[in-house]
Amino acid sequence: MKNFIFQNPTKLVFGKGQISKLNELIPADVNLMITYGGGSVTRNGVYEQVKAALKGRKFIEFWGIEPNPQVETLRRAIELGKSENINFLLSVGGGSVLDGTKLIAAGILSDDDAWDIVLKGNAEKQIPFASVMTVPATGSEMNSGAVITRAETNEKFSFGGTYPQFSILDPEVTYTLSEHQIACGLADAYTHVLEQYLTTPNQSRLMDRWAEGILLSVMEIAPKIKENPCDYDLMADYMLAATLALNDFIRMGVTQDWVTHMIGHEITALHGTTHGHSLAIIMPATMRVLREQKHDKLLQYGERIFNITEGSEDERVEKAIEMTEKFYRSLGLTTRLSEENIGNKTIETIAKRFNDRGVAYGENRNVTGDVAREILLSCS
């Protein structure tokens, strides 16, 4: 096991009716700005619940943070926040609204342009922020990261900073999500775990078991949710799984990969593909191309998640990859670039971007633009 430091101070406020606690959770004396997406919260009752909880309090609102939040939009929010002396942010929406809010929280305390904060990779300072999370997927509600898009150049990068002060997760707010949103959310959570699990074996038995525990839970609930998208306990497990998949809990003392995310972000930046969907396309291909270096872990994964115990090692690895692609498809997602009309031009653009950056990604820092091309061709 590698040395590590773990600390996650976010307060998770989970369950039915918890939005009503907003007033006691947000300090009384702050200048509050609430951030939203395009307006879905006005249709699912969340906006009304937030307004009711904060009745009598003063706050300003910023609307219009889009899916894959754009720095161009966030610059306007930062400007507003600065001019209004905002010192506390509440994100009400999904992972994109919260990721955008994390950049606003940094931008308000910085003289740098917002995109420069992203490119630095780490926010030096952020004003306190919190969230009412409405779309289980990114884990942003309990982690320190955010992914931001620059529309003018079709680029998408992540940066890290501090954690939300608190996040309210009420499974009932997920009842109005579309099938596609749920499919992408489940794919996102599942893939987050694989990025932290399909690495060097035998680093920690316990972290392996916890990663597998999330994978098994997501596999188990996915088909049930299709039948019963308003079953409270199912949606509660979905919501909790998405949070625990990316809040540092399963990466204590182990290496990580994130190749699939690096490529997936490019697909989204260039084509607008929903994040979780892009991962469903890329992950099986990453497994295929990196099957040698991931061989032992793929065997363990196949056995513990899909009960694959028969056949040669190569056959079992092959089967584990097949079952993974099949699982993503079972969610209702496509898993090939051609199905999304993404062709060679995009593949070459991504390969060139990686090569131009002169960095290689992945656990072993060996995924160059050329390897990324192989991965993309493998799912083309």
Place this chain on the structure above:
Amino acid sequence: MKNFIFQNPTKLVFGKGQISKLNELIPADVNLMITYGGGSVTRNGVYEQVKAALKGRKFIEFWGIEPNPQVETLRRAIELGKSENINFLLSVGGGSVLDGTKLIAAGILSDDDAWDIVLKGNAEKQIPFASVMTVPATGSEMNSGAVITRAETNEKFSFGGTYPQFSILDPEVTYTLSEHQIACGLADAYTHVLEQYLTTPNQSRLMDRWAEGILLSVMEIAPKIKENPCDYDLMADYMLAATLALNDFIRMGVTQDWVTHMIGHEITALHGTTHGHSLAIIMPATMRVLREQKHDKLLQYGERIFNITEGSEDERVEKAIEMTEKFYRSLGLTTRLSEENIGNKTIETIAKRFNDRGVAYGENRNVTGDVAREILLSCS
């Protein structure tokens, strides 16, 4: 899933050589008191490492917090802390030293007698404290609880408060633990999980999987540690398992039991039995007596931990209980009161204590003194 609020702010500093970070972890301007047990840290090198890390800093020391820390000892530490204006405590030792330190942290800020703080169940205020943990077992390094003994009456009670600011866990410091200490530590961690797992089924698939993940890890490492007690990765997983078994991570949205602990504490208070050992004796008996209300979870436990899939439900439950007792024995612990020369007098004392308190314990608040007697007779 039940509504819940989760927040655990402790910073975990894990791995080889991490004790050297003490100076940067403890704020520069505090009046520091370091607390210790009976002196084992002077024999395993930890004391020297702590002194080296804090070279040039001023601090006072309090020695002699005993296993199952006694309020009589802690009162003296509180008095010293008050007179020296101590405002930061560092516990260097095992769970008992840290539990005692938690009471000192509360006592320094209180005019109440220390035992009254324990009896209240919750410390209102505590000065900041941290730990260098040397014995993986109690999970005290990342939770808010503590268990204190009153020697003059042979009573043992727990109270809750705040979390350690940080805890340093270096697996190398475990190499000098005795076989019995390790056996009790593993039994303690395993039983902590069972207390949070063997309850009403289907509350959270994910929490079940994480609980099972710790159980499977402990089962897997236990025999290997017997062979290789100085294997770093084994001891790292043991240390991490003990922490994660009782730091709130596996109890999100689920009910808990703690009957075995309530009875085990009495055994320890009356006979000095090591805490983990007392649990190894009581847990199988709790399963036997409460097998009806725990029936469904015992079936799941048997299948997922011991691969018990054959036979009638009753036979599978029976087998799961047998395998649990066998596991505790495989650690080198006895599992019957008679083996520790504990007889009917103790059983009756405990039954009377429970009945006199007029409270019933357990998930369903149905374990009265009479049920406790049944449990104790079942392992007599």
